[in-house]
Amino acid sequence: MDIVYIRDLRVDTVIGIFDWERRIRQTVSLDLEMGWDIRAAAATDGIETALDYKAVGKRLIAFIRAAEFQLVETLAEQAATIVLNEFQVPWLRLRLSKPGALRGARDVGVVIERGQRA
Numbered sequence: 317m318d319i320v321y322i323r324d325l326r327v328d329t330v331i332g333i334f335d336w337e338r339r340i341r342q343t344v345s346l347d348l349e350m351g352w353d354i355r356a357a358a359a360t361d362g363i364e365t366a367l368d369y370k371a372v373g374k375r376l377i378a379f380i381r382a383a384e385f386q387l388v389e390t391l392a393e394q395a396a397t398i399v400l401n402e403f404q405v406p407w408l409r410l411r412l413s414k415p416g417a418l419r420g421a422r423d424v425g426v427v428i429e430r431g432q433r434a
């Protein structure tokens with residue numbers, strides 16, 4: 317299975333378990349690897365058979381901007397569901413990072429894999 321990816325998609329959102337976090341917007345970063353056979357797109361040189369990473373990115377930006385979850389787990393899971401269901405992606409690996417959330421660490425977060433990898 318080939319992979320179409322998006323790296324370090326940064327979006328401001330309401331995220332966190334503490335009262336002060338409910339009153340501000342914080343930046344999260346998303347890395348996304350999506351299983352996709354790219355041969356048809358390469359053979360035709362047409363976007364019709366490609367997995368359009370711009371369309372995926374725009375959809376996720378809109379969703380994450382409007383979200384108000386407490387946990388990175390919830391945001392990651394729901395973002396993954398959107399990609400699987402709306403873009404016919406059979407498998408994905410998604411890293412959701414929250415930069416600066418833990419003093420001394422660059423970022424924290426979750427990595428999930430969903431779907432069936434061919």
Ligand SMILES: Nc1nc2c(c(=O)[nH]1)N=C([C@H](O)[C@@H](O)CO)CN2
Nearest residue numbers: 331332333334386387388389417418
């Ligand atoms: N597994 C998780 N642990 C923690 C989360 C989370 O979303 N998932 N969130 C927080 C706080 O919101 C923290 O990011 C504030 O700095 C703590 N632990």
